Amino acid sequence: MTATLPDLIPDTELTLPPQAERKLPNGLTVIAIRRAAVPLVEVRLRIPFGRAPLAPATLLSQALFTGTGSMTMLDIAAELQAVGGGLAAGLDPDRLQISGNALAAGLGRTLEILAGVLTGAAYPGEEVATERERLVDNIQVALSQPAHLARVALLRRMFADHPYAVQTPSPEQVRAVEPEALRELHAERVRPDGSILVLVGDIDPEQAIDVAEKMLGGWSGTARDGEIPPAPALRPGPLLLVDRPGSVQSSLRIALPALPRTDPGYAALTLANLVFGGYFSSRWVENIREDKGYTYGSHSVVEHFVAGSSLLAAADVATEVTGPSLLETTYELGRIASLPPGEEELEQARRYALGTLRLGMSTQSGLAGLATVYAGFGLRLGHLRDHSAALASATREQVAAVAATHLAPSRAVTVVLGDAEKIEAQLAALTVVERSEQ
């Protein structure tokens, strides 16, 4: 059998799918993209929701489809299903997003039902009470999950009193929300002006926008301003230790400064992050998993919110090697911040970044996700070309420079959730440790 690794055939030029865009008279921007491989259409509606009161906004996202003046919750679900459709809403600190899909022939009906919800969501008392209790139960479960608890502690440490600091309401806050508060919040914020509808699938883009205009043209109004102040710079300090007695692993979470997508240094930061910990063939994974067996997986990623970007690194490690895991992590951060990456490892990361971008564009749902996320930052799919070009041309020096300022361990905000009795001494041998109050 052949022993030589076959060469790669170079990628063809990036081609963007056919698309159209129109801003409707009511202020809603509609972007329609054609990918006809399967007879479906993906639907995303992004509604700015910055600074919305957390508990009501979270419950609103759960109760949005519980009924209108003319349809019950069951009607809405059944009528969507009849065209192969389904819609659900989700919330983050920047936006309320409705996501779903349907058979392509059901686009009109899906948008008609969506319009009914946007203009006439009634938040009936019984249904809201049910959703409220379900939300409380789900939050209780989240509070037993180490990944959630570690994120809660990290966000608080990163953002202090900024609106991003708390992203999940407490059960008590949720219990206090009445249906009337949802109706008021809906009237105030669920508005077309500034919202973006993305449709991707087996559609003619212009015709799909016509359908959207016909169905959603009656949705009207301007939302109250929800602009979020810029996120504060990270303030490095002692490692925050959150006690979780009996935990058989420690959840290590690190936040580092990052750049927004449009920054000239962003492509270099993307590559630096990959070399450090952003994919399987990174130094961090090869070290603490494939060499030492401390973890099933570690991963770092740049997370973008409208008012600021951060680099987040996460690993769940065996309790008895919590200290050694922090040691290796600090070493790998220090190494990428102090020494330029090797030529071959940079090329490998570059090809990964460019290739996975194509994989992300190869499905309707991938395109819908990309187009929606980009649109939320004022960008369009065409930005993929610029970003690809920047990834292709970023130099070793640029990657080293951005790593020196963004991946330096001295810039890190670190949280560890685990069995404090077993891990505090391990961690205190390496850095200053502060116990969390909770």
Place this chain on the structure above:
Amino acid sequence: MASRIQIPATKYPVERFTLANGLRVVLSPDRSAPVVGVSVVYDVGIRSEPEGRTGFAHLFEHLMFQGSANLEKLAHFRHVQGAGGSFNGSTHLDYTDYFEALPSGALERALFLEADRMCGPRLTEENLRNQVDVVKEEIRVNVLNRPYGGFPWLKLPPVMFETFPNAHDGYGSFADLESATVADAQGFFDKYYACGNAVLSVAGDFDVAQATAMIERHFGDVPARPAPVLPAFDEPDLDGERRESYTDRIAPLPAVAAGYRVPDPIAAFDAYLPFSVLAEVLTDGDASRLVERLVQRDRTVTNVGGYLGFMGDEYQVRNPTALLLQAHMPPGGDATKVLRTVDEELDRLAADGLRPGELERTQARMAARLLQGTDEVLGRALPMAVLELQRGRPELLNDLPRLISEVTAEQIVTAAATLRPERRAAVEVLPGAGA
């Protein structure tokens, strides 16, 4: 209700052939995006691991990434990702898969990598010990350190089944994992990882003639080894209801799961398919029977789900398998009451049949889900490989939306009538953490 929407179908082409060494190949070209999916599936899974070696099929899957004849440790990962691709593998009850999604110019590289490890992984003591540690962390992160870990896929089989292959913990005990040896691994490879026991599939942007030549070039020399005899894992149905419970020290709220045996997914496919639709009639969305009753009306559960196969792999599992229902409950929730209500709803369905439009809308949504799954290259390569492996019928992927749309209300009613409490195995999670 408006007239029924037409259920569309995909027409992905399917080419099948077998190499001289017995390796079966499925090709499904589609040039709508410049990417390819490659998968190799082996006809061995959790049910085939020996007693005293629980978790071994999965541990062995890890070892297949640790190097092979022409590849050092770490090389596989670097070559796939350095080609712009992603990779993974997964261990199921009846098969183990290995797969890559890549830009189309990397197809030959992926074929080379899969062929190299099909000839034999580098099984060393050092790599084995390293991956035992990694797998233990995997079990901690997915089972031991989180609420509802392994519920219900690891917790229900021992209640439902008697024999080791069907009942044991597929993630494995730490003691069994730690006592695994390189010789065990070599024996497992020799027995099960024969090219006659595997299927290679490629889906996406490629030319069939060129891909065929590449496959001949890289896999043609893999030594011919026949497939082992496939054991029958069947066991008798339950002769009375079984109920067990366990305390999850991390879980704040109670939960319950129930399973009912269903017809042989392969030998009795026509009888099996209605159960797939039934599971959705019961649990898909706010207009489904059990969501409407248990979540909305009674408020006895927070959420409820229903599906076929312990790992949710309804068309990629062999007999015996089950229809599963699982529900999380609010504080103080009563599993007995929930199960009794399920019985009531099943009785109602069996006695009164479906409501107007109920079947059609469920089928339309199922079709949309299936179609969405096939938009990804691996959403074609992987199921086609398993459908070839288990049924010799990869084109079934194209036919499923239509076959589902042809299931009748009468078949659903007949299926529902078989889900009797005396044929049920149930497991209850008792919350060990105060909410």
